Amino acid sequence: MKKIVLVVALLFVLSGCNKPLTKENVLKRMDTQEAKVDSYSLEMDLSVKINALGQKNSSTVEMSSEVDRKNDSFQIDVLNADEEELEIIIKDGKAYLEDRPGVWKKTAKVDAKEFSKQIDYSVPLELLSLVSDSLDLETTDEDYHLVYEGYDKKLFKTLKKYYNVSFTGFDIDEDLTIEMDIRADKKTFNVQEINIKIVGENKKGRVVISIDSELDDFNKIEKIELPEED
Template sequence: MKKIVLVFALLITLAGCNKTLTKETALKRMEAQENKIDSYELDMDLSVKVSALGQNNNSSVELSTEVDRKNNRYRSDVINADGEELEVIIKDGKAYLEDRPGVWKKTAKVDAKEFSRQADYSVPLEVLGLVTEDLNFETTDDGYYFTYEGYDKKLYKTLKKYYNISFTGFDTTEDLTIKMDINVDKKSLRVQETMIKVIGKNEKGKVSINIDSQYDQFNSIEKIELPEED
């Protein structure tokens, strides 16, 4: 009988550990987990679709980035809007671009600053925190799902700061809609995927900016070595 009681007690304990969290508790624990993330891999796609004044234009940028937060280093493979492939390495606020195979050039400091902050894991946590009360929250066996649709001035300014987005010819308070879907692993409470869309629409036309990011390989990135500066 004692053994049966002990097993029953253990099952209750384990069930308690897997208890589904509320939205507020999940957000707090996600923030607490951030301090345990030293490195990760980030795949990001940024695309712009314009249908305005009789013109239709599409452009996109793809980034595959290894982030070493502990040592403030980044290595990124970039495919820009022209289809050109670039490799960039960043350390301590300095960005190095591979000018040609084996030859690296130091670029403008502002490039490193802007790239580093938009690639940081804190970004999805920050944007979630800005619209906590308006977030829809769902759970499954494997994950937590946060969704948002609407317009928030602070949220727009934050997205503009990180991703340098702009909507010329649109009233940002009247013509814009922001949609966000952020997926979180239930066990680790780490963000796995973010899908952000900012849509501007008025009588002149429509502009849609998509920022899709995937996070993986947590705390498994090897030390990023710097190139020899040319």
């Protein structure tokens, strides 16, 4: 009889452990996990599609980065809309830009930081916190998806701060919709994917800005070294 009671009790405990996490608990675990992320790699595409004011155009900026948060170091490769390649290394309060293959020049850190702030791990967590009450939680076998759709003024201002997004010819409060899907791994609670779409639409046309990022190589990035200045 005691064995049966113990088995039933054990099954009850195990079933309690498998209880799905709430949205609030997922966000809390993601915030806690941030302190354990010392380094990571990030691939980001920022694209703009315009079909408004008589214009029809599109452009994309691609960014590939290695980030060592522990030592406040960044190595960033950028392919801009004009297909110009830039490589930037930031470390120890110094920033270097590859002037031409193998030749490095010191550059203004304030300019280089414009890139580094876009890839900081804290950004998606800040975005989620701004609209936490309006998020939907969707789950798959491997991931948690924090999903938002609507318009929040603080969220847009924060996106503008980090990604320099702007909409000319649109009423910011009336014509914009923000779609955001941030994916976290179920086991580690690391942010692994960020998909943001800002749509401006009115009688003048439609503009879509998309920001898509993937994060990987958590705590596996080797030490980033400063180049030798030419």
